Amino acid sequence: MMSITILVVLTTFLLAATGGTRETSLQQDSFVYVTAVSWSNDGSKLAVVGIQQPSTQGYLRIFDAVTGRDIYALDPLPGGFTSVAWSPNDRFIAAGGFDQVVWVINVETGNHIASLRGHQATVTSIDWNADGTRLVSSGNWDGLTLLWNMTNYQLIRVVEEGDFFPFAATFSPNSDLIAVAGEGGIRIYPSSDTAAQDSRWYYSNLNIAALAWNPLNDQIVFGTRGFQSITNPTASTFAYLYVIDSHSGNSLSVVSTTTNTIDALAWSGDSTLIATHGTDGIIEIRDTRTGLVIQTYSGVTRYPSYMDFSRYSGRLAFGNTFSITSMDVATGSRSNNQSVNQIANGAVQIIVPDPSPERLQAIAAQCGAPLTVERGLDAAIATADYADVIAQIDALPAEAIPPACAADLRAVAAAMGRR
Numbered sequence: 001m002m003s004i005t006i007l008v009v010l011t012t013f014l015l016a017a018t019g020g021t022r023e024t025s026l027q028q029d030s031f032v033y034v035t036a037v038s039w040s041n042d043g044s045k046l047a048v049v050g051i052q053q054p055s056t057q058g059y060l061r062i063f064d065a066v067t068g069r070d071i072y073a074l075d076p077l078p079g080g081f082t083s084v085a086w087s088p089n090d091r092f093i094a095a096g097g098f099d100q101v102v103w104v105i106n107v108e109t110g111n112h113i114a115s116l117r118g119h120q121a122t123v124t125s126i127d128w129n130a131d132g133t134r135l136v137s138s139g140n141w142d143g144l145t146l147l148w149n150m151t152n153y154q155l156i157r158v159v160e161e162g163d164f165f166p167f168a169a170t171f172s173p174n175s176d177l178i179a180v181a182g183e184g185g186i187r188i189y190p191s192s193d194t195a196a197q198d199s200r201w202y203y204s205n206l207n208i209a210a211l212a213w214n215p216l217n218d219q220i221v222f223g224t225r226g227f228q229s230i231t232n233p234t235a236s237t238f239a240y241l242y243v244i245d246s247h248s249g250n251s252l253s254v255v256s257t258t259t260n261t262i263d264a265l266a267w268s269g270d271s272t273l274i275a276t277h278g279t280d281g282i283i284e285i286r287d288t289r290t291g292l293v294i295q296t297y298s299g300v301t302r303y304p305s306y307m308d309f310s311r312y313s314g315r316l317a318f319g320n321t322f323s324i325t326s327m328d329v330a331t332g333s334r335s336n337n338q339s340v341n342q343i344a345n346g347a348v349q350i351i352v353p354d355p356s357p358e359r360l361q362a363i364a365a366q367c368g369a370p371l372t373v374e375r376g377l378d379a380a381i382a383t384a385d386y387a388d389v390i391a392q393i394d395a396l397p398a399e400a401i402p403p404a405c406a407a408d409l410r411a412v413a414a415a416m417g418r419r
Contacts (some may be wrong), residue, residue: 003393032059033082034319036083036306037348040090043404045071045107045311046317047093048348050054051303060084060095062107063405065317065350072110074103083125083306087132094135096123102137104153114153118146125168129175131192136191138169145169145180147191156193164274167209167263172246179246180206181222188246203242204251209304212265212274213246220246221274223262241276255291257284263304268313270362273353275303275316283318285353294354309353312363314408317350355415360389365403365414369396369413386417409413 008105034050037301043065050059058077061070079099086093092113095103095216102116102123121141128135128150135148145160159178160166166176171191180187185203203222211222222244226237239262241255259278266275267288281301284293299305299318353359363369392407393401401409 047083
């Protein structure tokens with residue numbers, strides 16, 4: 001099925017952290033590789049991070065997801081960023097980077113409020129727990145998975161260390177457990193503040209690069225890393241996508257892919273779609289019931305790139321690689337007088353996965369939209385009156401439907417109207 005691609009573009013470069021702008025020149029003919037995107041929980045904003053090459057500087061922006069206007073910019077910083085995530089209340093973002101630090105930024109004030117230091121190598125992933133009081137971070141080469149107190153920004157405990165090199169760590173949806181994936185399988189630990197001995201260890205023979213829980217808390221999807229042959233370096237095995245029972249570790253499905261490594265995963269809020277990002281830069285969206293690929297897009301090839309479904313899964317955001325020519329950050333001007341919009345066009349893409357009446361119904365069910373609205377949506381879709389669908393959504397009182405749900409419903413209805 002076709003989908004709508006909405007290009008999120010840069011307009012002006014604001015440095016909210018200082019309340020003004022910074023006069024800095026970006027290196028000519030450089031490229032920004034977007035390594036991670038994260039939706040705010042209200043569905044209105046996107047946090048976007050990456051690395052600028054060849055200068056090896058960081059890239060961090062927060063965008064208004066509708067207008068593309070940048071709300072916050074932290075630019076540039078040494079090292080670059082690998083991961084980013086919003087706190088559950090949307091007040092903060094945390095960003096992990098090549099500088100071995102987890103940055104914490106207060107989005108409401110624009111202040112950089114904490115630097116979490118404890119890793120001895122690149123921070124490969126971060127994740128908040130459900131109430132925003134804890135954060136877990138993993139570092140591949142240092143072998144560390146760390147649990148942080150996000151009320152005082154202190155290290156609580158080392159979850160994992162040693163010869164297990166974690167690529168990803170994440171809380172279960174109910175925050176009771178932490179799953180860590182890496183070279184040596186998956187390890188699942190209690191998320192308590194004290195060290196616990198009753199961890200579980202699955203698939204120790206596999207090299208796992210990415211994992212995600214389903215929203216129902218009972219399944220985990222993970223992707224493997226392929227290996228090159230010693231005798232034939234041009235030959236390599238392909239990555240596999242596993243879905244397992246999170247309680248027993250039993251395999252529920254295994255799908256072969258055509259990429260060497262699955263380096264990022266996202267699971268939709270209604271558990272029906274899984275998005276994967278491969279080292280070949282290909283993003284595939286699969287139906288969880290059949291394992292079949294239903295949509296394909298192009299992402300980033302040089303670095304792992306984390307994607308993110310919006311809260312009710314009407315939209316999927318992912319990053320691209322884009323070039324920057326010489327320009328002044330303070331004014332957004334370039335030597336050839338072209339606009340900033342043309343410079344960063346396509347930095348982030350927002351697509352509507354599998355737009356359909358069923359998708360509208362699934363979103364409405366997740367956010368508790370009134371049943372009469374669900375029936376109205378069906379009737380309007382049957383007559384292809386997509387404008388009427390959006391009008392129905394807009395007419396709902398604010399207390400009847402969360403803003404994030406309304407935004408996802410509008411996006412799906414608009415995508416269907418343009419098919």
